[in-house]
Amino acid sequence: MRNIALDTVDATPRPVLAIGTDYRYGAQLPPHTHRRAQFLYGMTGLMEVETADGAWVVPPHAGVWIPAGARHAVRMVGVATRSLYIEPAAAPRPAAVCEVLTVSPLLHQLLLSAAELPALYDQAGREGALIGLILHELAAAPVLPVFAPLPPDPRLGALCREILRAPDIRIRPDDIARRLAMSPRSFTRFFRSQTGLSFGAWRRQACLMAALSRLAAGQAVTTVALDLGYDSPAAFSTMVRRLLGRPPSALAGNV
Known part of the structure; x- marks a missing residue:
């Protein structure tokens, strides 16, 4: 049909x-x-x-x-x-x-x-x-790791959606903790209890999802890597290959 x-x-x-x-x-x-x-x-x-x-x-x-x-x-x-x-x-x-x-x-x-x-x-x-x-x-069928859980807490959820709209690997957990008026240690525990992930792992997932969208739209690997805050295209490629088993070049332009 x-x-x-x-x-x-x-x-x-x-x-x-x-x-x-x-x-x-x-x-x-x-x-x-x-x-x-x-x-x-x-x-x-x-x-x-x-x-x-x-x-x-x-x-x-x-x-x-x-x-x-x-x-x-x-x-x-x-x-x-x-x-x-x-x-x-x-x-x-x-x-x-x-x-x-x-x-x-x-x-x-x-x-x-x-x-x-x-x-x-x-x-x-x-x-x-x-x-x-x-x-x-x-x-x-095996599961692909391209998921960023959204926390049920309204304030943290709003911040996570904000990050998903403009992810950056350089976003520091201390900065998010400060916006929630929490200590870094309390934020670390709170974030994991809300999402099941550390903030660093969640941030990496957010960057990976943004990268897939941009690569599929035809953006260059170097442009995507630098826009997401990676120090070099090589560091970005290592992250993508580790999580997906393929280099970014294999994902580019697949629209």
């Missing part, structure tokens, strides 16, 4: 529905929910996803797992998607929060094929077997 609204087929008695959608560059989907769980795969381009739990950037060759009922907003940067909408009882992943998953070459081909299926596909034949294999592949 291509370029159709989910609500026109949501009641179809099938555990999984596959829909392909083409979005204009920069399209924004306002906060919304689905009754079904969703696996949102961008065949091209890059997606930025935000929920109450945090923010994700979804690079090419990856997709985002969205549990049933999870409220989310998405910004599309040159994206054609292949989405799966999965009944909660058939969900292959137990996570209660969104996850960015690596899409293997096999899963990529399966998702392309699934988008050609009708809503009432034959569950007992090849079409049902195709859907079953997709669910197995989703269950086994």
Whole structure:
């Protein structure tokens, strides 16, 4: 199925529905929910996803797992998607929060094929077997570390959103502690209790997500590295390679 609204087929008695959608560059989907769980795969381009739990950037060759009922907003940067909408009882992943998953070459081909299926596909034949294999592949897909959790505390959450809009690896935890009228030690404990990460690790994730967006939009590696406050492109490249297993040059221009 291509370029159709989910609500026109949501009641179809099938555990999984596959829909392909083409979005204009920069399209924004306002906060919304689905009754079904969703696996949102961008065949091209890059997606930025935000929920109450945090923010994700979804690079090419990856997709985002969205549990049933999870409220989310998405910004599309040159994206054609292949989405799966999965009944909660058939969900292959137990996570209660969104996850960015690596899409293997096999899963990529399966998702392309699934988008050609009708809503009432034959569950007992090849079409049902195709859907079953997709669910197995989703269950086994590794998680990519491109997530910055948003703290529930309103003041800290507002500061974190501010950093996400303009991340810089040089932002010091002492500066954030001062803005919250906290001692550095109290801030360190508070930040970890709110996000599960140290401030340094969270700041690195924020920079990584911004880097992916800018590289996908065609900005030069050196420009991105210096804008994010890294001392050199080499230091920036080391960070990206350590977290994603690929150099920044392999991510540039993938829109």
